[in-house]
Amino acid sequence: MVIKVFLASSSGSTAIKKKQQDVLGFLEALKVDYAPLDIACNEDNRMWMRENVPVEKKPTNGIPLPPQIFNEESYCGDYETFFDAKEDNAVYAFLGLPPPPGSKEAKEAFILENLPVENGTIVNGTNDAEDEENLEAEEENLDDDTLKASVKEEEAQEEVEDEEAKQEEEGE
Secondary structure: OOEEEEEOOOOOOHHHHHHHHHHHHHHHHOOOOEEEEEOOOOHHHHHHHHHHOOHHHOOOOOOOOOOEEEEOOEEEEEHHHHHHHHHOOOHHHHHOOOOOOOOHHHHHHHHHHOOOEEOOEEOOOOOHHHHHHHHHHHHHHHOHHHHHHHHHHHHHHHHHHHHHHHHHHHHO
């Protein structure tokens, strides 16, 4: 899947230029495959973008401004929705792409997918303290090395405590 970013190469607006640079820079940093499509020099690109931005997303004058972002033919959003997704650590979901393994977005998705949901609310029949413990356990299970290190730390701490208890008993 290729992300299409509709841009205006010869825009006179510095605000539009900054927004375009922000989107492209962020996609490059994430190593997302994208195609910049110029609407200033290519009438076909301009017409395609204008026809495919949903009516409810178009401004009152009916002409959407760049950057506009699509995943192939599917509309993702404009700069404002991209920025909101970036702030919420949900850029991959915004783009309709699976998050890379190990990313914060992938971990959050894993946790949400593995907790039971009823009517849009996460439930598992436990109290809040148990919920928090279960969530922490799920997060630890995401990374086996972290889990193994945590178990080793606990075992080492138990050994130290056992040794201290023995020494106290012998000293009495």
